[in-house]
Amino acid sequence: MSRLVVSGLTKIYGNFAAAKDVSFEVGEGELVSLLGPSGCGKTTTLRMIAGFITPTRGSVTIGEDDVTRIAPWSRNTGMVFQNYALFPHMTVAQNVAFGLEMRRIGGAEVRERVQSALQMVRLDHLADRYPRNISGGQQQRVALARAVAIRPRVLLLDEPLSNLDAKLREQVRIEIRTLQQELKLTTIMVTHDQDEALTMSDRLILMEGGVVQQIGTPRELYNRPRSRFVADFVGQSSFIEGEVVAPGQFRSIQGALLSCPERDASGATLNTGKATLAIRPEAIRLGPAAETAPPGHAGKVEFVSYLGSRIDVHVRLATGEAVISTLRDLAEPLSVGDPCHVSWADASVTAFTA
Amino acid sequence: MTRTTFDRENGSVLSAATLAAPATLLVAAGLVVPLAILLRYSLNQFIPGQFMTEALTLENYVRFVADPYFRGILGQTIGIAALVTAICIVIGFPLAYVLARAGGRFKSLLILAIVLPLFVGNAVRAAGWMIAFGTNGVVNYVGLGLGILNQPLEIMYTPTAVIIGIVAVNLPFVILSFQTVLEGISRSVEEAAFNLGAGPLATTRRIILPLAMPGIISGATLSFILTMNAYATPVLLGGPSFVMMGPLVYSQVMTQMNWPFGAAASFILMLATLVLTTIGHLIVQRRYSSGRN
Ligand SMILES: Nc1ncnc2c1ncn2[C@@H]1O[C@H](COP(=O)(O)OP(=O)(O)OP(=O)(O)O)[C@@H](O)[C@H]1O
Ligand SMILES: [Mg+2]
Numbered sequence: 104m105s106r107l108v109v110s111g112l113t114k115i116y117g118n119f120a121a122a123k124d125v126s127f128e129v130g131e132g133e134l135v136s137l138l139g140p141s142g143c144g145k146t147t148t149l150r151m152i153a154g155f156i157t158p159t160r161g162s163v164t165i166g167e168d169d170v171t172r173i174a175p176w177s178r179n180t181g182m183v184f185q186n187y188a189l190f191p192h193m194t195v196a197q198n199v200a201f202g203l204e205m206r207r208i209g210g211a212e213v214r215e216r217v218q219s220a221l222q223m224v225r226l227d228h229l230a231d232r233y234p235r236n237i238s239g240g241q242q243q244r245v246a247l248a249r250a251v252a253i254r255p256r257v258l259l260l261d262e263p264l265s266n267l268d269a270k271l272r273e274q275v276r277i278e279i280r281t282l283q284q285e286l287k288l289t290t291i292m293v294t295h296d297q298d299e300a301l302t303m304s305d306r307l308i309l310m311e312g313g314v315v316q317q318i319g320t321p322r323e324l325y326n327r328p329r330s331r332f333v334a335d336f337v338g339q340s341s342f343i344e345g346e347v348v349a350p351g352q353f354r355s356i357q358g359a360l361l362s363c364p365e366r367d368a369s370g371a372t373l374n375t376g377k378a379t380l381a382i383r384p385e386a387i388r389l390g391p392a393a394e395t396a397p398p399g400h401a402g403k404v405e406f407v408s409y410l411g412s413r414i415d416v417h418v419r420l421a422t423g424e425a426v427i428s429t430l431r432d433l434a435e436p437l438s439v440g441d442p443c444h445v446s447w448a449d450a451s452v453t454a455f456t457a
Numbered sequence: 458m459t460r461t462t463f464d465r466e467n468g469s470v471l472s473a474a475t476l477a478a479p480a481t482l483l484v485a486a487g488l489v490v491p492l493a494i495l496l497r498y499s500l501n502q503f504i505p506g507q508f509m510t511e512a513l514t515l516e517n518y519v520r521f522v523a524d525p526y527f528r529g530i531l532g533q534t535i536g537i538a539a540l541v542t543a544i545c546i547v548i549g550f551p552l553a554y555v556l557a558r559a560g561g562r563f564k565s566l567l568i569l570a571i572v573l574p575l576f577v578g579n580a581v582r583a584a585g586w587m588i589a590f591g592t593n594g595v596v597n598y599v600g601l602g603l604g605i606l607n608q609p610l611e612i613m614y615t616p617t618a619v620i621i622g623i624v625a626v627n628l629p630f631v632i633l634s635f636q637t638v639l640e641g642i643s644r645s646v647e648e649a650a651f652n653l654g655a656g657p658l659a660t661t662r663r664i665i666l667p668l669a670m671p672g673i674i675s676g677a678t679l680s681f682i683l684t685m686n687a688y689a690t691p692v693l694l695g696g697p698s699f700v701m702m703g704p705l706v707y708s709q710v711m712t713q714m715n716w717p718f719g720a721a722a723s724f725i726l727m728l729a730t731l732v733l734t735t736i737g738h739l740i741v742q743r744r745y746s747s748g749r750n
Pocket of ligand 1: 116119120121139140141142143144145146147148295
């Protein structure tokens with residue numbers, strides 16, 4: 104396994120940049136997710152690493168080798184395609200053996216490595232089946248075994264779970280992560296599912312419009328989003344727009360006076376002028392309307408969504424702002440139209456200037 | 458399965474066989490009846506001076522098989538058909554691949570270029586080749602003019618002219634039947650092969666060829682049958698000295714007025730074509746479809 108360094112990677116189609124100056128590193132044995140909305144350039148970036156797209160600018164380095172100009176068949180990356188791309192005319196075992204045969208490995212060793220790769224994904228009993236005769240989840244595991252069997256220097260996963268149903272997805276998530284950690288595979292995973300990215304990755308790369316917005320651990324991205332886009336894409340947030348009227352003082356568009364941090368998300372001093380406050384839903388407390396401490400705002404329940412382990416309550420403040428609060432459980436049943444008392448700690452507020 | 462569906466929906470027994478009946482009848486009337494008549498003719502006797510004498514004899518078949526001249530023509534026809542088919546596969550496959558992977562306006566243009574010749578009859582196209590290949594034709598004019606040739610090429614009335622002419626006729630059919638299967642092979646399957654370390658050659662051999670085999674078989678079969686039965690191209694480009702089976706049958710029936718022998722020759726041609734394509738299918742199937750269910 105090797106370190107992967109992507110530096111200044113850019114792909115321009117006509118006058119449209121699908122990826123712009125993308126730079127990041129993936130350490131040995133690390134799993135990093137490329138996360139972002141549809142069309143943000145995740146697949147483009149991954150395919151430039153695999154060698155299927157020639158970058159307009161920038162370089163890809165695996166270990167010590169600059170592979171930017173190397174053909175895909177000489178890069179030694181293992182890719183799991185979104186649609187698995189299994190060879191339909193080969194059995195499961197033949198699929199897994201293909202990459203080993205291309206490396207001119209002897210028959211006995213091929214059999215042994217195919218066997219162990221299939222055992223790893225618990226599919227050794229299906230070795231002689233054809234891809235069309237196994238389920239989608241099993242196909243996904245064959246694709247993974249095929250990519251891992253060649254002992255690639257970097258493992259590339261393109262939305263590996265998107266074709267699985269919700270229940271299976273959670274199980275495979277854990278399987279992939281366990282396998283990746285056991286084999287210490289340097290891995291890049293493309294996904295547009297933030298839950299997937301947060302649960303599986305050591306670090307995340309959040310992209311938008313072909314540009315990297317923020318790189319960090321799941322915790323860093325959740326707790327310290329650097330831009331409004333990040334705060335919005337990773338987890339939920341209530342956004343309140345308005346302006347900073349004095350250091351630490353904020354007036355919303357609707358006119359509510361709120362306290363705000365003195366620095367913005369990037370750490371710069373927050374000057375007076377337009378700004379947006381963001382508050383995570385679990386930081387927002389709801390209480391009975393009669394409550395007065397801690398100091399807060401009067402509000403009215405607009406919508407309650409019950410999600411089993413938690414309840415999301417959408418509340419409209421008396422001054423007009425909409426906020427969302429996540430509760431573990433309701434002490435007293437809340438229903439739409441009920442008045443309530445809304446409060447949050449000043450420390451839980453993040454401010455963005457854009 | 459089809460049957461039960463029909464039963465349930467219509468409440469009446471409408472089997473697939475019933476639905477196929479009109480088409481079957483049409484095929485029978487249009488194909489089997491003329492063939493039966495032809496078979497009957499081939500068993501008749503030919504006495505010069507008389508048209509056709511009712512008989513039940515195998516002498517026409519015996520004459521064909523016994524005469525090295527006729528056997529030679531059959532052999533020559535089979536040889537040309539095999540060669541033309543091989544050339545069509547070699548030229549057609551890369552072209553079909555480009556076509557299958559092309560997109561947008563380039564693709565429409567390519568398809569147009571491939572289909573357009575089909576609008577012109579074989580005979581007209583062969584006449585075009587005559588103009589190109591003649592001693593004073595375009596090929597020699599350009600070749601001599603540019604100094605590539607120091608004496609005119611004699612292409613007309615050679616097997617080469619016939620092969621070029623028939624390849625040009627068959628190529629569109631071959632390319633289109635290849636293209637259909639190649640389009641069905643997803644690009645990501647190819648990329649998966651690349652990713653696993655297979656270069657373009659290994660990918661073609663191990664992945665694309667086996668997956669494209671059904672289309673290659675049908676395209677090659679089409680080309681083989683078309684060549685075995687070619688008429689206009691061999692007549693116009695091969696001239697009187699280079700004879701293939703199609704022109705032989707024609708001259709027996711129309712010039713010699715020997716209908717029984719012409720009929721026997723066509724039956725031998727048909728049989729040879731059928732046997733050879735069947736053998737070809739079996740060989741290819743054994744080689745490429747082993748283990749597939
Ligand atoms: N060959 C191409 N020519 C022109 N534009 C392209 C081409 N390939 C991709 N694009 C554009 O580049 C952008 C990034 O595409 P990409 O496939 O990388 O997105 P993505 O992040 O993987 O999105 P998704 O989550 O929908 O898969 C898109 O806007 C897409 O339309
Ligand atoms: Mg994508």
